[in-house]
Each structure stands twice: as structure tokens, then as C-alpha cells.
Amino acid sequence: MGPLTETGILNHEGGLLMAFIIGIFFGFVLEQAGFSSSRKLAGVFYGYDFVVLRVFFTAAVTGMIGLYLMGYFGLIDLNLIWVNELFTAPAIVGGIIMGVGFIIGGFCPGTSMCGVAIGKIDAMAFVGGIILGVFFFAEAYPLFADFVNSGSKGSLKLSDVFGISDGLLIFLVTVIALIAFIVTDKIQNKVKKVEY
Amino acid sequence: MTDRSKKYMNPYLAGFLLGLVMLAAFYFTREGLGASGAFKSFVVAVVKTVAPTHAENSEFYSSYLASHSSFFSSRLVLMLIGVLAGGFISGTIMGRLKLKVEHSPKITSKKRIVMAIIGGFLFGLGAQFARGCTSGAALTGMANLSAAGYLTMIFIFGTGYIVAYFFRKNWI
Numbered sequence A: 001m002g003p004l005t006e007t008g009i010l011n012h013e014g015g016l017l018m019a020f021i022i023g024i025f026f027g028f029v030l031e032q033a034g035f036s037s038s039r040k041l042a043g044v045f046y047g048y049d050f051v052v053l054r055v056f057f058t059a060a061v062t063g064m065i066g067l068y069l070m071g072y073f074g075l076i077d078l079n080l081i082w083v084n085e086l087f088t089a090p091a092i093v094g095g096i097i098m099g100v101g102f103i104i105g106g107f108c109p110g111t112s113m114c115g116v117a118i119g120k121i122d123a124m125a126f127v128g129g130i131i132l133g134v135f136f137f138a139e140a141y142p143l144f145a146d147f148v149n150s151g152s153k154g155s156l157k158l159s160d161v162f163g164i165s166d167g168l169l170i171f172l173v174t175v176i177a178l179i180a181f182i183v184t185d186k187i188q189n190k191v192k193k194v195e196y
Numbered sequence B: 001m002t003d004r005s006k007k008y009m010n011p012y013l014a015g016f017l018l019g020l021v022m023l024a025a026f027y028f029t030r031e032g033l034g035a036s037g038a039f040k041s042f043v044v045a046v047v048k049t050v051a052p053t054h055a056e057n058s059e060f061y062s063s064y065l066a067s068h069s070s071f072f073s074s075r076l077v078l079m080l081i082g083v084l085a086g087g088f089i090s091g092t093i094m095g096r097l098k099l100k101v102e103h104s105p106k107i108t109s110k111k112r113i114v115m116a117i118i119g120g121f122l123f124g125l126g127a128q129f130a131r132g133c134t135s136g137a138a139l140t141g142m143a144n145l146s147a148a149g150y151l152t153m154i155f156i157f158g159t160g161y162i163v164a165y166f167f168r169k170n171w172i
Helices: A012-032 A038-046 A051-072 A088-105 A109-117 A121-139 A141-148 A158-162 A166-190 B011-029 B036-050 B052-057 B059-067 B075-094 B109-130 B134-143 B147-170
Strands: none
Touching: A012 A109, A012 B011, A012 B075, A038 A051, A038 A088, A038 B147, A051 A166, A051 B011, A051 B134, A088 A141, A088 B109, A088 B134, A088 B147, A109 A121, A109 B075, A109 B109, A109 B134, A121 A141, A121 B036, A121 B059, A121 B109, A141 B059, A141 B109, A158 A166, A158 B147, B011 B134, B036 B052, B036 B059, B036 B075, B036 B109, B036 B134, B052 B059, B109 B134, B109 B147, B134 B147
8 A cells, every 4th residue: 555655565665766767757648748938838927828728727636536536445544644834924925926937938837857857958047046046045044944834724625714524625626627727718819829 | 851859748648657657666666766866865975975063963964864764775766776777778879969058049159048947956955854856746746646746736837838938038
């Protein structure tokens, strides 16, 4: 039963090897989808290419339903998987800062590594920027520490916030994703094409 | 003749495959997918090597070093090295390997580079506040129904749409 590193089936070295192999597939799929191009990624914000939304939501829905089924059939112990802790205000502020960074820089950390892999110099600059940003945070940590660690709600699930079952939440998110696919398809047909 | 380097996988197929990769990540290693964690690990490792006394005296570096594996013993680091390898393999197959600055014809290469550094800086900083980026917080968080993941995802994309207008000349 998974996660294999937690149930003792896979040792630390085995976990490292699997993380590397999973990373290869992760990078391969991102590059195949066109996520190594900042102008393709930025399309989601200007309506000329919704590839980000399509890939991202399809992956989220696949992962969501897959995890649920794997838990149901006893393939994975869902209590052992990592769920990001919620610190409400830091999660919002972090999201806003990253949103601005996305528009200005045209990449996110994972996609910038894909860009670097195929020789995009702008992606290399973005990676340099990430390192500077993390370094700045680390050096200025005493200023941010109180805020960053404020308002912890633990590893809270969205289904518990709304007081609904996991299954119903998964159904609702899937419906929202399907609606988004249809609507953005119509928008993309109306927006002027951008050559890149 | 069609240019192979402009051909991309069907986005729904790519999304489905990405979802399967994420499920494999959960099945083997519990964390799901992630990218920004590796950058943090890198910064800590560099500071520890270059300025060990500074790292010891700083709350941020010392608590990180006490609670995390060393650089090459971190799954998130190995995963990001894998991403680089996987992207390279795909780019090679598709004939997309080329050193270049990609930018809109309306801006110069130099401006694109400056904007990329600023954007990267903000993304690196924001990921520390939100405890993850688009991969680790948003995508993985959506799959495991994490409230933090959905909140961060909505604010990344919501903010993107709000500020997109002001930076439109850089892209369209």
C-alpha cells in the first residue's frame, strides 16, 4: 500500500530514485504541452491560448479522482499523503505575489526549468530571479516570520471547509473544469490570434 | 511541410498524463509534484557552503538545515533535476533545442530578460509565503483537496488576470 516511502516498502534511496524518474516524466509532459514557452503560457491571461488552463485543470481533476479511487481500492493510505497546511493570510499574499510574478516573468518555477532545458535564455533569467527571491526571503526572514506563521488552520481540506463530502467536492470541481473548458474554447475563437 | 518544433501535445492528453505522473508521485513518495522546494534547498545549501557561520546564526537557515535532508538527499531536488532532463529529452525529440530569448516583437530582448528576473524574484518570494508554487501548492493541493492549495491557486490566477492589462504590451 502507498505511499511506499511511508509504508516502509521503499527506502530513502529508493524514494530519491523514484523522485528523479517522476521528475523526468513531469518535465517531459510539461515540455510536450508547450510549457517551455513563456508566450504560450501567458496566453491564458490574454485569451489567445488557454493551454495552461486545459492542462492544469485536466491534471488536477485526474489527480483528484485518481487519488480518491486509489484510496477507495486500498492502493494508497490517504491519511499518509502530504496536504499543505493552511495559513490563510500568507497563502493569499503568496498567491498575489506569485500572480504578479507570473504576468511579469511569464513562467512559474516548474515551467521555467523546462524552458531552461531547451535553451530559453529568458527562462534562465527567471530561474536566477527565483533564487534571488528565495535568498531575499531567507535574509529578511525575521521581518516576515510572524506573518508567515500566523493563522495556522492545519492540513485543512476544502471539503471540510464547506462541510461536504470529498466525493461531492470532486464532482463540483470537475463540473467547474468542464464549464471552463467550454467557455474558454469559445473565448479563444473570438480573440485575435497571436503569432509566437 | 509542417514545422515539428511548433507541434505540441493535445492539452487534454497532456493534462491527463500530468495527472498520472502526479498520482505516481503520491503513490511512491507522498508529496505529489513540486518545484519551488528545490530552489529553497539550493539557496540553503549555497549559503551553508559559502557562509557557514551566517547559516548557523540565522533562524531561517538553521531551522531548515535541522529539519530537512541535505541537498542531494532531497526528493524535491532530485525531482527538479529530473524535470530538467525530461524537458531536454522532449525538446530534443521535437527539435526545439535552441539558445534564444523568447519575447514579443514589441519589446527588446533586454527588457524581456529584466522582466523575467523580476518575475522570477516575485515567484520565488511568493512561494515562501504560500509554502509552495503552482506545482506544489496549487496543482498538488487541488488534487489532494487542500484548502490552502485552492486558495493559493485562485489568488495566483485571479491576480494574474487583474494585472494582465497593465503588462499587455509585453505579451500581445
